[in-house]
Amino acid sequence: MSQSKDSQLPHRSFAWRVFHFLGSMEFAITMLITLAIASVIGTVLQQNQPYPDYVIKFGPYWFEVFETLGLYDVYSALWFLAILTLLVASTTVCVIRHTPSMLKDMFNLRSNVQHKSLLSMHHHAHWHQPGSLDDNSSIIRERMASLGFRTRITEKGDDRLVSGMRGGMNRLGYILTHVAIIVICVGGLMDSNLPLKIAEWQGRLEIETRDLPLSQIPKESRLAVGQQAFRGSVSIPEGRAASVAYLPMRDGYLVQNLPFTIEVKEFRIEHYPSGQPKSFESDLVIYDPDLEQPLEQTIAVNHPLIHKGYAIYQASFGDGGSELSIDAWPLFAGQAEPTELDIKVFETRQMLWGERELQLEITGFRPFNINPDPTEDDPRNVRNFGPSIQFKLRRETGEALEFENYMYPVERDGRDFFLSGVRGSPSEEFAYLYLPADEDGSIEGFIHFLHALHDDKNVAAVAAEMKDETLVSLQSEEDKVLGNSLQRTLETLMAMFVRGGFDEVRDFIEDSLPEAERETLAPAYLAMLREMLGRIYLNSLNLGPEETIDESQLLFLQDAIDAVGTLPRYGSPVYLSLTDYNHIESTGLQIARSPGKNVVYLGCAFLIAGVFLLFYLPQRRFWAWLSRDGEQVRIDLAGMTNRNPREFDEYFEKILTQLQSPQRNSAAD
């Protein structure tokens, strides 16, 4: 519509043409589509992840290209904001240009129409009535008014014109809808982090990328209490307090000071019987110098606390440094008693285990683990596996293995095992070590057995015993050479088994035995090894002369041998067993100040009102032209609407009959 005007008037100034280009429908549609397409990017590429993750994903070259394009935080990238700005500019121009005529349209009854133009309208009809012009026009006016029209009578020379309009607010709908877009975007801008970005460009702010304790975070990365918008988070352990929030910024963060202190008394999770979480709640106390007494309130998901325009939300939770008591059971030679450790979650400690120096880093603690029950088919059948700890053991070279140990034994095939998962990197699944629990439900039995296997003297004694018995059975007691070689073989087998499990024994057999003998000797070697393992175990049981080993002990032996066989792949010189804990949780709070929120909400109200007015309140106009025609009055009725022409056919008929109907004539007086 406006385009045609443009082409007729080519000699306009540049500014004028820019203005009209911005306000053109073509440009508006282009911007709507451009914004839609641009928005897709941020949904396909996960936003605001740690930068190293992106490097891994894209490689260093593309990582940098994407970073330059701002793709890791698309929605605050300059080019994205530019598109938004253009859309808002377009809408603004559009509103400025159309509002005057829309406002006029809202109220103007168009009483300046010509008789001719009424007759040429698509909807028109005429009829005759007796009586005077003025009586008739006031009857028609009154009927129109009773049908909800705004009306007016105009004298047109000798004739009269009654004009009526309904739904003028439809035009207000246009204004509201489009003003809403501007208002919402302005509100959004008030709540955006654009001021922070500007401060950063000017060098007043610096994003902190290091993991520092609060007290060491430099001034350039801290924001004073003020009126500005922000959205950050903070994690507070139970019993502790904080008066800052951390704002994530690209690959780092800023610290926002708060005008009050938030103390967390307690964090609670409630569960449904099936184990799914039912509620997350935190008991907070707000200490504010402006408050007469501290403000105590419980927040929960969907139920934030709003204080002084700062909204505090329950967003997440985590461990707040739970206190753990741990027994470190040696899996190396020379020691059978555990080392007791008291340590907190997130603490690290340099430790010497046997000969190996490793750094222990406790990374997590969970008081219960509700997982699918491996013995059931349906994954919805869950079982509580009890408390577990997660930790890392880091070598001096920096590499670390990650472990997950369960406090209580877990039942499998009717026997109890202590479970320890291990993996080399977070992307792998845990591989589990199953250590059999002894009769007392403790790890001790297994450790003692292992210790006995590590004990050279003990192994030598058992080997000697077996050697003697073998020689007796071969009736060559005096064969010293055979005896020595047998003794040595037995000891070596055991040493190899303890060092490298069955794998190493098998490798040894493959490598050292001539192929011809391998077939017959290999089973014999393995049988001897098992026999020796069995004897060592029996010795450790201290059975009386009449007692025999029972079923459960046999199974334990079997499981213990399997466990010892897999230990070499376990990668840790100790087994950490959790003995006691004091669970301390931390609550993750999201803290936000959005001064633009009410502006946005106002815009939203405009938008809803505007859209429904636009679509569902058609603007309808009627004109009745009354003229003398001999003794009678001729009435020409014409009508038009700005939408739903299909329904207007009906509507016109309806209004026509209402205006023509004779029975209410008397009401006119």
Place this chain on the structure above:
Amino acid sequence: MSTHLSTFDSDKTSLTAWGWRLLMALSAIGLIAFYSDILDSYEVVIIILTALGMAWLGQNWSGYRWHTVAVALFSLLAVSIYGSELGRAETSFWLNYLLASQSAFMWMSALFVMATVTYFGGLIFHSEFTEKVASFLTWAATTMGMIGLMVRWRESYLIGADIGHIPVSNLYEVFILFAVVTALLYLFYERRYQTRSLGGFVLLVISAAVAFQLWYTFDRQAHHIEPLVPALQSYWMKIHVPANFIGYGAFAMAAMIAVAYLLVERQTGKASVSRWVQKMPSLSLMDDLMYKTIALGFAFFTLATILGALWAAEAWGGYWSWDPKETWALIVWLNYAAWLHMRMTKGWHGRPMAWWAIVGLFVTLFAFLGVNMFLSGLHSYGTL
């Protein structure tokens, strides 16, 4: 058509219309009084608004009145058979074969598919009667779906007082909602424009939804009622989700009308026009209807997105987080805003707009399903 439309308006003052409004008012008051101790003020407002909406819909739409009465009676029947024992679902004949939510949904699915076939039958054989049967089947399917939703709502409370919730909380439940809402929208326009020949097309998308839903039920055992995660425990869910589905339903319907439009358009002007095409409504009517449904969808989608923003402000600490689901809602919205503007500029009617409406359905579908399947974000419900 014209006679019908005039009754549409004059009905407003008839005795039935007033009776209906009164019934809705009484139902709302009854509900609020009966549950006064567990309803919070937001829920009271929701009940009142729902009653107003239903009073408006039913005041001159007898089909909807019958539907509502049937849903109410059968749901109450099911609730009373259940008593306080969920186990009755298997032991009671009525529940087992008809009214337990799972059975009701099966009926719904079967009836929708039957209705689709019947509509097309009526179209091909030019049979008014067959088409009327199809309408009836659609009503029956919609009614069964609605009963199923109502009964499922009750069943969730029978599982546990703290587990009970309105059945719009996961993908399984919203698929049924989608089928029911789209069917109701269609039936509304069917009556308004007195044309049943579009039924098969619109029901095609519903049947597709039903097929997906069945696969989802059997393959993933998705029909189990799960308790609500904390983030969904909010009255906002009760209004945000249904508003969204009015939008989705309307967009889906627009796209199916667009399909019909394109098929008919290809045939017009040809020497021999297929038999079924002769029975289709005029191109201009379909064009109009496409516009109307997109406008309706746009209005409700706007409302739903804003409600979502209000909810997000309360649950996540910000009214807009550029979470994938939110962003895709914006994309859908922008797309249809562009569509509406494009239609106002000269020369753009008919075919290109129809194609665009179909593309719009795919965009919508991605926002509805694709986001949950392929993208991760804060919207925790309904991962496949």
